[in-house]
Ligand SMILES: Cc1cc2nc3c(=O)[nH]c(=O)nc-3n(C[C@H](O)[C@H](O)[C@H](O)COP(=O)(O)OP(=O)(O)OC[C@H]3O[C@@H](n4cnc5c(N)ncnc54)[C@H](O)[C@@H]3O)c2cc1C
């Protein structure tokens with residue numbers, strides 16, 4: 001009996017001592033002291049010791065582009081450190097090129113604040129705003145892809161084609177039975193048999209979505225959201241895409257942007273756009289911008305989908321193509337039904353047969369690709385085979 | 400003392416004679432720079448926890464340790480294991496904070512293997528050997544530092560060899576961990592041949 005009592009006493013005393021020792025060390029070594037962050041040498045904000053720079057900036061309402069919400073996979077959140085940059089982390093080295101690292105650029109989501117720092121940010125980053133936008137409209141373009149229109153914070157809404165927004169889904173549960181597939185796609189939606197699924201998130205989650213706005217869409221933010229389906233049975237569907245697809249007009253959604261995405265680099269060249277699935281969004285914005293500017297050289301758009309139901313904005317591109325303004329579009333279906341009279345097969349083969357093999361100098365065009373990673377890889381292989389250099393291939397992967 | 404020190408480094412090498420702490424040993428031996436950092440951590444942790452555990456053991460846990468408090472019969476040595484682990488955990492945690500504060504690059508490079516030193520069997524093994532072999536305070540300090548140096552030496556050697564192996568043509572099935580096990584075995588033979596030195 002006494003052994004039990006004494007051993008308990010001794011052990012409790014020992015554990016208490018250890019805890020005290022750790023507490024003391026923490027106080028001394030990990031102080032919760034404020035860290036000054038100077039911005040463009042004219043403004044100063046405060047973060048605290050050990051915090052990630054990205055988070056400190058977000059808390060002060062400065063929204064760096066970030067498509068992975070700080071996970072260290074997108075490489076978009078880089079900032080320039082004006083004086084001394086800390087040694088690059090392995091993630092910095094993987095996502096930034098050696099020139100960027102040498103010139104003092106680092107990923108804000110990987111940089112822990114330990115001493116005061118000074119950083120330079122582009123004006124467009126400082127002017128990026130974040131707001132609670134009202135959902136104006138949510139309609140399904142295909143069984144899985146929704147077009148969501150959100151009220152802009154300022155009128156007119158200032159954006160560039162190719163830019164993207166960041167949307168945040170709050171913590172909570174989303175059920176796919178709340179998705180409204182619309183009358184056209186209701187049967188196809190029901191045959192997917194996924195409306196009993198749901199997803200729960202313990203924390204708010206942020207994801208990137210490209211703007212699908214045409215130049216004349218200056219009242220709202222237009223996004224195309226593809227519901228991310230579970231890759232295997234028993235897995236939940238995507239958090240943020242499920243949340244967005246279930247929004248109804250009048251709901252509020254937190255978003256920030258626009259953030260700089262991929263851009264049309266050289267307007268003096270012939271342009272070829274190749275897209276698949278929801279990769280339509282930035283390409284639609286770019287194509288409308290270029291046709292509005294009366295692009296002098298031909299523009300071609302190759303778009304791949306599975307079935308006719310997955311073909312987005314068909315009438316819109318048909319009429320754009322018919323307008324004799326140098327733009328033409330070639331949709332191709334990989335699993336067409338008998339009523340389809342257009343191109344069949346995967347988009348990279350159609351691109352090769354219809355364009356690369358027919359064009360006198362494929363290497364003289366610029367190629368803008370957006371879509372699923374597998375499609376992009378297949379298209380890039382075709383382009384390489386046709387002698388197109390990487391410097392003329394611009395791609396935005398939604399991986 | 401010198402003999403204890405040298406034996407701890409060479410013949411009784413915790414990594415290459417007892418094969419203790421193998422997971423960290425194999426996982427953090429890809430770069431010499433990181434291996435050096437880890438080696439230093441091991442020396443510090445072994446060098447600190449062994450004498451501290453020796454003090455706890457002799458003054459509180461061993462049979463009759465509390466005779467001065469009027470409890471000559473009391474034997475709390477069954478608490479050795481939990482006390483040793485608790486103390487090691489505390490020391491590692493403070494070490495972690497120190498690195499985070501002063502050597503963030505090493506902190507990042509070691510990643511999850513730093514807190515995992517807590518349950519590194521080389522370190523707990525050191526403390527248990529100390530109890531079993533009834534070292535005095537001075538002896539356990541010497542043994543702690545010696546075995547730390549031995550372990551560090553082993554991991555740095557393995558890392559240096561693995562860095563070079565990256566450029567050699569190794570049969571496909573042996574690349575990575577396979578060849579590392581073979582190199583570890585060869586190193587172990589080498590160290591064993593030094594038994595009796597010192
Ligand atoms: C610059 C940029 C622009 C983008 N633009 C668009 C756009 O215009 N439209 C668009 O729809 N998307 C776009 N994306 C992609 C978008 O940001 C999201 O990645 C996408 O919507 C999925 O996010 P989620 O939260 O719904 O899914 P997540 O919750 O991130 O899940 C992703 C996938 O993983 C699966 N999954 C979840 N848990 C597990 C598990 N345990 N095991 C295996 N799998 C699991 C889910 O089912 C889902 O399929 C863009 C991305 C970038 C980087």
Ligand code: FES
Nearest residue numbers: 066070074075109
């Ligand atoms: S936020 Fe994506 S890499 Fe930093």
